[in-house]
Amino acid sequence: MNYLVVGSGLFGAIFANEAAKKGHQVKVIEKRDHIAGNIYTKEVEGIQFHQYGAHIFHTSNKVVWDYVNQFAEFNRYTNSPIANYHGEIYNMPFNMNTFNKLWGVVTPAEAKEKIDEQRAVLGGKEPENLEEQAISLVGIDIYKKLIKDYTEKQWGRSCTELPAFIIKRLPVRLTYDNNYFNDKYQGIPIGGYTQIVEKMLDHPNIKVQLNTDFFDNREQFEAEADKIVYTGMIDQYYDYKFGRLEYRSLKFENEILDEENYQGNAVVNYTDADHAYTRIIEHKHFEFGTQEKTIITKEYPADWHPGDEPYYPVNDDKNNGLYQHYKDLAGKEGKVIFGGRLGMYKYFDMHMVIAEALSLTKKYF
Known part of the structure; x- marks a missing residue:
């Protein structure tokens, strides 16, 4: 069959990889100028730079852990953020x-x-x-x-x-343990995340087309494909017929600093109202870097407007009710599969996306 996968994030890449291994022809289209969605990393000043905010892999699912380790070797990074409240530091x-x-x-x-x-x-x-x-x-x-x-x-x-x-699931521990996640497996891929998706999409049955928006040539794409795997916003797919779903967005302010160590930790949360940003990420600490320079990112939450990157679904009663209407429509589709954070209007960590994609492909193929 001919599959069209809309979006080259984890969900789309896993589906493409599994379909290609089964002998199907797959075209992956991506509106950005790079693959890997929000887990995209690139090397800057010898440091793996997380372009869309910090991504820390963690899971207790051995199947997911073994699966992702096919594509990268992970280091022993443990997420231990600190909080800065008016200069007071808390674990x-x-x-x-x-x-x-x-x-x-x-x-x-x-x-x-x-x-x-x-x-x-x-x-x-x-x-x-x-x-x-x-x-x-x-x-x-x-x-x-x-x-x-x-x-x-x-x-x-x-x-x-x-x-x-x-x-509801706020971690509270009566132990001297700064490890944020309780999961059995945790780490950062040595050499960044992009390589994982590159390897997933490196198959003779997969063609990747960047800078390509599905909605610019929708009719042509739909006519070419036997099946479509759509990982974009589900409300956009249905032309917002029930109204727009709400999201939260993020703005990033990046700086390359001519110093070796800016804050001594990969993630520092700013928990007072005086700082407009919620956290500063220092990328080199994810891989225990010793480079002469460092890169920091200030992360600012933002209201989402059409055209902005939708990072977090707002899963309150109003939006969940609206999503249910779209989900009902999606359930009647014979040709389109919806997946990922935007296609399913649900916040997923990376391991959850992988589990969802593997579960779907297992049933499907």
């Missing part, structure tokens, strides 16, 4: 190091007692919004210093207007 995720710095407590029992004391202000009520959910998990001090302003910058809304579920 993330919230753990005994955080509680010790904040309250001077030393034992887990002391930390638990302090958290219990602070969350008593809720009087045992079921949290109705993000603010109440956060206080119920970590108390008032941590909420005010490390959650409130950061979250409001991130979502562009007050914490009292945000749903509680956004923060």
